[in-house]
Amino acid sequence: MSSAAPQAVNPATLPTYDDLSYQRFLHDHLIPNTPFLLSPRWTERWGARREWTRPHSRQSGLLASLDEEDMCRLLSDVAPRNPPSSHSKQPSLPVTSQDQTSFATPPSLPNFAALTAYGEQIVPVADTTQREFSEFARDERPLREVLELWESGEGRTLYVKDWHLVAELGGGANARGVYEPPACFLDDWLSPPFEVLTSSSASTADFRFTYTGPAGTFTPLHSDVYGSYSWSANIVGRKLWWLFPPGTEPRDKHDELLFDVRNVKALKVLQEEGEVIFVPSGWHHQVLNLDFCISINHNFFSSPTLPRVYAALRSSHDSCVAGIADVLPDIKARLGDTVLPDGRTAWEAEWAEVLDGLLERDAGWGWEGFWTCVRDNLVNPPTGSNLRPADDDVAHFVCTALEQYKASPEWRLLPAARAVATEVETFILGLKP
Template identity: 30%
Template sequence: MDREARVFAESHFRGLEGCLPRRVGPQLDRVDFIEKPDSFSYADFFKGYLLPNLPCVFSSAFTEGWGSRRLWVTPSGKPNFDYLLQNYGDVVVPVANCGVREYNSNPKEHMPLRDYISYWKEYIQGNYSSSRGCLYLKDWHLCRDSSAEGVFTLPIYFSSDWLNEYWDALDVDDYRFIYMGPTGTCWSVNICGRKKWFFFPPGQEEALRDCHGSLPYDVTSPTLLDSRLHPMRDHCSPPLEVTQEAGEMVFVPSGWHHQVHNLEDTISINHNWVNGCNLANMWHFLQQELCAVQQEIIDWRDSMPDWHHHCQVIMKSCSGINFEEFYHFLKVVAERRLLLLAKGMGPGKVEGGKGTRLGPEQAAFDIGRIAEVLESVVAHPDFQRVDTSAFSPRPEELLQQLEEAVAATTSL
């Protein structure tokens, strides 16, 4: 990030005055296609898509140097099963059964990759049919489970990635996934194959809900036309449709309801992320999740000891994170940004390369975003019930450090 992009971003968030961007997204008639890497800078992506929260598709030219596109795919463009078996055959991977629904999702099992590839070959030979149903390899943490060296290179546009920065710092987990599956299964880069995407801008998903408040399992289902089941369906605009070809990269913005179908045998690399541009959305989501948990067990509020603590435990079980861990997430990222600025790399100095990797301007922007969200966290009644006596630094102390850093960088 250069200084111009930082000033542009800070002006954008000042205009929001601490509020989330509007829930009803802009009316688009298409998703932009970015053709040439040489003429598309990080600042172009940041100001044109990341900050306004709009989807886009990058051409295959952006990923042509990836080892996975060369090694995981046959000359005919099909999955290279022999290479995958030789290098990853014994790795245990999660597999979802797309033909079975449990609580509006697909049940998962775990199996060695060689067993999944054996099934996949059988599925293809059976004219894309199997007595075992349609199985989809989903959420395989390749970077965590085995060496991913040379498989892919993190695109420079997604280099501000707080989720994986946090988990890498803890050396525990990550949010980098591999998906594989046959035709008909449900960020994202196609290593091989084709996908069909359906996008609904933020807020539009509310019109998709049924009379019980649930989102549809399949947005293409004829049941959505039943006004008794989906009374708000007429208020929803048609989705934006994108066909993603091999090598292309789709940017999926925060809050965009989407559905994906494999049109061919497909392998994709997917990457969930959070950064300063959507941090407030994450905090808003966590507050909603806690409210939902509290509502579910409200009848035990007066009789259950430590009811508020139990709500946080349940929230972590359901969402993978609660208020305490969210604070630690903010702390890890904040301390790394403060350290970078403390090294004397003041904002305004030229960053290395094209100004797209993490540098002082990006650090200053991130600190400002964390400070704004942390102020809201510290003031939240349910966070105030969390025992922070052993936290180092205490939340109020970290907030003061961030506010001082914001004041110092604003004057430069």
């Protein structure tokens, strides 16, 4: 599982589920690493669906959807649903008559009055006209300021992204009043659902986000943090997704990811209001708001994707090695052949520590942090046994990553990480039949 080969996806087989058991999710999507949609049935009781929406009315300006001609062009080759959900049917594609183009199911509009309850929360705001490397330029400001701009018809290129709403609410009942993750996604090793987290820890420890912005705002092509999965629920409006299986993502002549793939052939998915999309590990994707949108997103991983997450961290480690290779001769010259009491060569030990520190800054965690995450989720699983793989399967997935790590120099050179990985190995031995 650690090296995903490019895979073909037949758009005619993209499923949309009214009901989905964990076992079907595990065997049809989690392990094979394939996308799907959950119908609006899964979100219809969420507080956010009741309180953050107001009925559709013909709008112009900021709250309008994309131009209908653009909409028809963008949606001409979206993936059909097979089988279509009884709640979603087929996507609400444009219906064209002699005089006009319209949609059978118009989206809701955002209820800005309800969102003012969170107005003092400080949120990241991207300006989608100002590119900054592989993303958009961002600043931070109170949500209230952004809502005021939108209510006045301004700020049409501003997109609130990666807003840590759940952490700001303090988790627990306050968060459940907004939404509850679908049961199949509760085996979450990154940020267990509604664990109490303070806003001060949100930027580094929380992977549950809210997004909101006008039609036309978008997220450029990317893959998710740590090689994780993600799920995203539309509360208001519709989104268009461009999905690329691992190894098929489009790159330019310099081997850099394309920023905007609107003219590239892809698996295109129209996500309706109320629907939830599952994005598999390592799948690059771009997302466009067709209407004014509000969505809720979780990045997560669990034992089946651990080999992929390990591979992503190993790739980041290799990039760190290449990035500071010129430092190594200086370390060797300074420390020479000195041997530490534990048998490690001093220069190797320092080099490994320097790399691990850079890895933590670059990727968000180093090897000790990675194995600590694995250990903690093994010891205290985030969900019951009916919503996670069987113990022997968990052991298999973890051992796949563990054996690769034990074959690496870091196993020998980073004693703190080795100690935690050894705890993982001991625990796994108890899971095996």
